[in-house]
Amino acid sequence: MSRQVPQVTFLDGNSIDQLGFGVWQIPDEQVAPVLAAALKAGYRHIDTAAIYGNEAGVGRAIAASGLERSELFITTKVWNSEQGYDKTLAAFDASLQKLGTDYVDLYLIHWLQPKRQLYVDTWKALVQLKESGRARSIGVANFTIEALEELHEATGVRPVINQVETHPYFPQHELRAYEKEHGIIHESWSPLGQGGELLKDPVLVEIAEKHGASTAQVVIAWHLALGNVVIPKSVTESRIVENFAALGVNLDAEDLEKIAGLDRGAEGRIASDPATADFA
Secondary structure: OOOOOOEEEOOOOOEEEOEOEEOOOOOHHHHHHHHHHHHHHOOOEEEOOHHHOOHHHHHHHHHHOOOOHHHOEEEEEEOHHHOOHHHHHHHHHHHHHHHOOOOEEEEEEOOOOHHHOOHHHHHHHHHHHHHHOOEEEEEEEOOOHHHHHHHHHHHOOOOOEEEEEOEOOEOOHHHHHHHHHOOOEEEEEOOOOOOOOHHHOHHHHHHHHHHOOOHHHHHHHHHHHHOOEEOOOOOOHHHHHHHHHHHHOOOOHHHHHHHHOOOOHHHHOOOOOOOOOOOO
16 A cells, blocks of 8 residues: 555444545446556545445455455445335345445445434444444444434444535534544545535635645545545546545645635535435
């Protein structure tokens, strides 16, 4: 590995590479060669999900990598339509089969889906999977503070991580403060925004020029500086390598203050609000 990737430690004592590789929207037949490039660049943390439809391709990449399973950190997620105790356990079995592994390092509830009121039962299934050792760590994605509290009240077990939309236009201050107080790691999806607007922001362009870096590298370095776990995605080998090289970009206090000024609050949100999102 060309650079040592910093790690953060979960509440349960396990740890995760702070910089990982996301495979959302990469078709199953394409994901294995893309992951081969990512592994060559130095990534060891791979983030997939049942709904992405590419767990089998991730499994093929793992098998072809020549790496020991213990060298890799694999995350997958239970989809909304499979929430509920028994359905979640069945969905987990299906994911393991596709991935070709007998455990995952991290298993997440993909969305809160508050109207369905199944997330507590789903969380109880994840707790059982953690106790069995087949999911080394368990967490959630797209959960609110209130729902995080509810999981803990119902089971006594807190998620080790919450994976949510986070980028300089929508930095999630309140949620991150709550998570920090309770030892929950914050993980950023859509870390570079969407559609390219963020990467053209004049403030980020100026900081990138100062450091001789790309704007994408600056944004990834910002996530790392905040302590977020970050999972950028690309199918282009040069950008895969470039994103990994963000580990070498060290932002100073002035840079971080300027980026903090980009916060658009709720107006900066790109995707659905977890507090109201309801889709199968």
